[in-house]
Amino acid sequence: MHRCVWAVSILSVVVSAASTAAPAANPSKPWLGVHVSVGSHDALEKLRQSIPGLGKMGVNTLIIEVDYNFQFASHPELNMPGAITKGQARSFADLCRANGIRLIPSLNCLGHQSWAAHTAPLLAKHPELDETPGKYPDNEGIYCRSWCPLNPDTNRIVFPLIDELIDAFAADAFHVGMDEVLIIASDDCPRCRGKNPVRLFAKQVNDLHEHLVKGRKVEMLMWGDRLLDAKAMGYSKWEASENGTAAAVDLIPHDIIICDWHYERRPTYESVPLLLKRGFRVWPAGWHDPQAAEALLDFSAAQKDARMLGYLSTTWGKVPLDRLDTFGPTQLAARKLGMSAGAPALHSSR
Numbered sequence: 001m002h003r004c005v006w007a008v009s010i011l012s013v014v015v016s017a018a019s020t021a022a023p024a025a026n027p028s029k030p031w032l033g034v035h036v037s038v039g040s041h042d043a044l045e046k047l048r049q050s051i052p053g054l055g056k057m058g059v060n061t062l063i064i065e066v067d068y069n070f071q072f073a074s075h076p077e078l079n080m081p082g083a084i085t086k087g088q089a090r091s092f093a094d095l096c097r098a099n100g101i102r103l104i105p106s107l108n109c110l111g112h113q114s115w116a117a118h119t120a121p122l123l124a125k126h127p128e129l130d131e132t133p134g135k136y137p138d139n140e141g142i143y144c145r146s147w148c149p150l151n152p153d154t155n156r157i158v159f160p161l162i163d164e165l166i167d168a169f170a171a172d173a174f175h176v177g178m179d180e181v182l183i184i185a186s187d188d189c190p191r192c193r194g195k196n197p198v199r200l201f202a203k204q205v206n207d208l209h210e211h212l213v214k215g216r217k218v219e220m221l222m223w224g225d226r227l228l229d230a231k232a233m234g235y236s237k238w239e240a241s242e243n244g245t246a247a248a249v250d251l252i253p254h255d256i257i258i259c260d261w262h263y264e265r266r267p268t269y270e271s272v273p274l275l276l277k278r279g280f281r282v283w284p285a286g287w288h289d290p291q292a293a294e295a296l297l298d299f300s301a302a303q304k305d306a307r308m309l310g311y312l313s314t315t316w317g318k319v320p321l322d323r324l325d326t327f328g329p330t331q332l333a334a335r336k337l338g339m340s341a342g343a344p345a346l347h348s349s350r
Contacts, residue, residue, distance in 0.1 A: 030310030030337045031283060033061035034330060035106075036321060039069045040082040044092055046321040053325030055099030058339025062096060063175050063221070063312070065106040066165055068121045074160035078121040089168035097170075104173045104221065105165040109158065110204050111181035114145040122157070123147060129154050132188040146183040149204040150191035159211050172218050175259070176208050179223035180238055184245065197244040201226055202251035209253050221283070224258040228271045235271070239263070254279035259312055261285035265292040269299050276305050285312035286329055293329040297336050310337055 034054060038044050047064075054062070071083045096103040113120045113130075117138045123130045123145055131146040139145065147154050166174055178201075185197040192200060205222065212220045227249040230240035239262055240246070258280045260271050275282045284300040286293035293313070300308055313330040324330070333339075 029058075029060065029339065031061050031312075032057075032059050032310055032330075032334055032337055032339050033063060033283065033312040034059055034324060034327075035063040035065065035285070035312055035314040036324065037065040037067075037316070038084070038321070039067075041084045041088050042082060043321055044084055044088055047324070048092060048095055049322040050324035051095050051099050051101065054330075055101055057325055057331065058334045058337075059325075059330065060100060060339075061102045061104065061312075063104045063106055064169070065108070065175075065177075067107050068161075070161075070165060070168070072161055072164055074164060075157060077125045078161070080121060084168075086164075086168045089165075090170060093168075093170045102173070103169055103171060104175050105169045105171050106175035106177060106221075107158075107162060107165060108177035108179075109208060110149060110178055110201075111146045111183070112144045112177060112179070113147055114139045114142075119145060126153070126157065129157070131183050131186050131192060135188050143182050144180065146181055146186075148189050148191055149184075149200050149207075150189075150195070155207055155211070162211070163216065166216060166218060173221060173257075174212055174216075174218055175221040176205075176212075177223060178205065179225050179261070181226050181245065182237075182243060184243060198247045198251065201245040202248040205248065205252045205256070209256060213253070213255065219257065220255075221257040221259055223285075224260040224271065224275060224282075227252075227258065227275070233270050233274075235262075240271070249275070249278055255281075257281045257283055257309070259283045259285045261287075261312075261314065262296055263287040263289065263292060263314075265289065265295045267295075269296055272300050272308075273303055276303060276307055279307075281307040281309055283309045283312050285314050286333075287314050287316060288318040288327075288329060290328050290332055293332055294336070297333060301336075 068078055069083050071079050071085050093103050113123050129147045129151050131148045136142050185192050185195045185200055187193045212218050225239050226241045226245040228240035229246040230237055230242045233240055258275050260282050262269055284296050286296045297311055311333040319327040
């Protein structure tokens with residue numbers, strides 16, 4: 001089953017003063033992470049209630065997918081009712097820090113610019129950035145919209161949004177999404193038609209890396225599905241690429257952390273050793289099926305590679321935001337990774 005919604009180096013670089021920067025995950029322990037989508041300040045308030053329990057469980061990293069649900073000063077035309085304010089973001093970051101949790105904000109880049117009939121604010125307010133401009137009214141006939149990676153105005157608008165999220169959450173890392181990009185190199189795009197999807201996808205990744213890692217001095221994370229060949233690996237078109245982007249795996253920097261998500265139980269997960277051999281740090285990510293999560297954990301641990309970071313538990317609405325510490329797969333991962341008191345760890349990231 002594919003993701004229901006649109007699915008960090010050991011030595012972290014500090015973004016601002018040490019008193020305000022988020023802590024990196026303890027390098028002596030695996031990274032036990034949780035990924036959540038937060039669509040409003042009310043949702044953020046609910047999430048606050050889970051933080052102490054997650055910290056006690058041993059969760060040391062939280063990816064919070066904010067997307068456009070923030071009161072942006074750089075582009076207020078994108079703001080939506082009930083969006084998270086800068087003050088709320090900073091207060092939440094302080095709470096995470098107090099509970100030993102590294103907070104990593106996220107905004108979906110390139111793909112996932114719509115869901116069902118709803119188009120996200122970027123393309124709703126700037127339709128000139130759409131990869132399929134004027135096509136697919138009400139998003140009928142497509143999975144999710146993509147932005148055009150060759151339109152120079154795209155980065156000029158998106159990068160300030162990313163900067164605001166980094167600053168508001170006092171983050172030293174950022175997750176750029178980049179998953180399930182099904183529309184790329186479209187014949188409907190005057191800039192991208194006829195172009196190589198590998199080059200287009202790699203360009204967007206490299207643009208983001210240039211801004212985040214070289215410019216902002218923060219770590220960059222992304223989902224790994226578009227870097228995998230679905231046919232060669234036997235994965236679905238959701239968790240791997242059928243539209244020609246997989247070869248981009250050799251065209252992007254290897255200091256990017258790849259979140260390799262797989263939600264079904266399999267005997268092997270060949271993308272894990274493939275990404276490790278390419279030189280990436282890999283953060284395996286599972287979902288709500290405990291048996292599938294355990295299979296992915298066990299296979300990943302068997303690689304015995306220092307670049308295997310731990311486990312990322314995605315939630316995608318399967319557990320209330322105020323009860324994240326009750327989610328079975330996260331509890332399972334905490335035990336298997338030795339995050340619970342007295343439990344032996346399968347491995348560590350160093």
